[in-house]
Amino acid sequence: MVTDAAILEAVGEVADPEVPVLTIADLGVLRGVRHEGDEVVVTITPTYSGCPAMDLIRHEVELTLRSLDVDGRVETVLSPAWTTDWMSESGKAKLVDYGIAPPSGAGPVMLRLSVRCPLCGSPDTTELSHFGSTSCKALWRCNTCREPFDHFKAI
Structure with a gap:
């Protein structure tokens, strides 16, 4: 069994x-x-x-x-x-390695200072679209390396 x-x-x-x-x-x-x-x-x-x-x-x-x-x-x-609070730390690390910025923080955050670029680590990023390749993600661009990336939204 x-x-x-x-x-x-x-x-x-x-x-x-x-x-x-x-x-x-x-x-x-x-x-x-x-x-x-x-x-x-x-x-x-x-x-x-x-x-x-x-x-x-x-x-x-x-x-x-x-x-x-x-x-x-x-x-x-x-x-x-x-909720994204249920994601494992290992899963969040896998997202970074895959080129997707993981959700950050606990609970609702009305003010977001920045989302770090998963490619170069720069905090100088801009949200291009609140909706990315899936409903769970938003599309962002790094202003340093100029690369677009997905950000897994905190829910």
């Missing part, structure tokens, strides 16, 4: 289809694993309601459960709502 810890570790390695260097564990989308009788229930929370990646994430989690020969299902929970 596969332990809950082994199941959690295996499904936690499912990649985010929008930012493939991140896993659902890195993002904090994976909320937990529990047993209901003989069935394993994996709980996930989308980064925002209506996130198109959730169908693929659900499918990949189901495939992972089958590969472990585990009878299970995936349950989506919307409350409490996902």
